[in-house]
Amino acid sequence: MSATRNRLVDGYLDDLRNSLRDLPRKQREELVAEVSSHLEATIPMGAGEAEVLTALDRFGDPEQIAEAERERLGLGLPVPGWREWLAIPLLLVGGVVLPVAGWLIGVVLLWLSKCWSARDKLIATLVVPGGLLPAIYLALSGVTTEVCRTRSVTSAQGARTTVSQVCTGGMSTGGRVAAIAFELFLILAPIATAVYLGRRLQRR
């Protein structure tokens, strides 16, 4: 029971920390500590899932609390500028247009920005390194394509012609399915990451 409670409370504190990511560490940790001790005092150890969720809901949306804290400190939410909007396409297709370097510029812009959390930046860097470049590389390298050559063999008697097909570079059916799935992942994952980054910029 208390495991569920702790998991939900910790998740909430993580969300709060994430919402406060643009604030100085000292202010962020101070507020998180205060909220943590409030939740510690108000949500009993043995509370069930529904009870914990109700209490957290009543305590409020982390974004709202972060907004109140920004207001107190006289800070605005960092406004996404051209760097952020350039970083997203660069991460996706920069490596294709300007091999590797384009993607690296995107990564630099990504990590310089204050609009994304460290977690967002990590996801954007690792899914997938190079953006769509690996997908295109894999498709062009033709690992998945099968090359077949038709060979005609004329028998010694000259009467019968045997046509045989020799295929090279192919894979077993299972291997091919796995390769296609991997290719799909390499295409879809960077696109999903780009959409995610864009949504994080527009969350207000």
Added chain:
Amino acid sequence: MVDDRSADNAALPSQLRRGVLEFCVLALLRDGERYAVELVQELGSKDGLVTSEGTLYPLLSRLRKEGVVETTWRESPGGPPRRYYALTPAGRAVLHVFNEEWARFRDTVDRILGQ
């Protein structure tokens, strides 16, 4: 245009609240120190005063920095130490001024609304 108006209407209570909330915090401390959690829960339970309990912590933090409230940690039986809030002399003075200003302000607004 219609959307603009309704957005303004939604913002109105929050603007009103923002102006007076900190004085409500001071007023609750008038009769002596209060445990932070109880203070936040009491303010949170008042109708239309705060958007959520959580948003009170940044406010309390600001009041601390402004020197109108001060906090002390006290041992609690069978639990972690508790943070208590109390008015400082400066806070008491601010509350006194607000009380008088608020009475005048309220009377004026009531008179105009009642015309």
